[in-house]
Amino acid sequence: MAADTPYRLAVLAGDGIGPEVMAEALRVLDAVASARGFAFTYDEQLVGGAAIDAVGSALPDATLQACEASDAILFGSVGGPQWESLPPAEQPERGALLPLRKHFGLFANLRPSVCFPSLTHASPVKDALIEGGFDVLCVRELTGGLYFGAPKGTHEENGEKVAIDTMVYKESEIERIARVAFTAAMQRDKRVTSIDKANVLENGLLWRAVVERVAKDFPEVALDHLYVDNAAMQLIRRPRDFDVVLAENLFGDILSDEMAMIAGSLGMLSSASLGASKEGGLYFGMYEPSGGTAPDIAGQGIANPIAQILSAGMLLRYSLGLSAEADAIEAAVRGAIDDGARTGDLYTGEKGTEKVSTTAMGDAILSRLDISQS
């Protein structure tokens, strides 16, 4: 892209460690841009608790408009104890994340769970089960199922409260997320494990049938199915056996947290929430770390910025088509880790490693970014 047409990013740093780790991601993006001779403009907007405090809503109109006008959204994290007493629908997470997903139709949530070989000791899982590391991609449906199905609500019946959430999936919704999973598998190890509860739920039966149908269009990809309860066990027992894990919204929410824990530190895990693909195979998307706001360490300059930096890498790959640049960011992160840089969440005192601050980790990654003008 020519230098005079900058990419426009909506930057929503949010709460807790969001702003500190976001600053490192923007430094990395700027370094990529200047090496490649293009530019980013950052439209920094309020979101989450910070937005509630400033203007009374977790997702102000100005923020939504900035997102609409952008090529992609780079999101930090939202939430914290000071907003937990608000009505649930107004809280930072529900008031900002869910409407953003729905508004932009971000139905495909990609959550890579990567455990680097040099970081297996940071995982609570026994070394023998994860030696050599692993790389699993969770593809989670993000705009359907129990999160959004109607009817939803709480009412009074015979003198007691009754709460209803409804699990609804249309064939078309299952089909499009299954296609994302199979397409991703084609770029990886060509294996998809589809998760459902077909032994109990109507949704599970339909899910399985539609996934089987989509699989016919991807004859090179090996497909297997697991019930969600069994999947929760198998993922922890043999994480290295999985390639792409495909799940509906709530199951994917739960299993992706499990995978994050198995990988060691939440501070390493990026994510992309994508809408329908546009011309040229690119997506509008929102990119965010999986880790949350970590209020206990916010403002101390010690948070791990890697998840935010890798999320920026995913943004380059999926929304801007800059795969080489995304590869370079991933390689720089790997280099910094291999050379011993460790934020507090990763540090175990191992020989040859050094405990570093948020900005020092940013520096370690920047100094290993190998991008030259081509």
Ligand code: IPM
């Ligand atoms: C996630 C979070 C959200 C979800 C919450 C904060 C609404 O847990 O992104 O995984 O359940 O989707």
Ligand code: MG
């Ligand atoms: Mg979650």
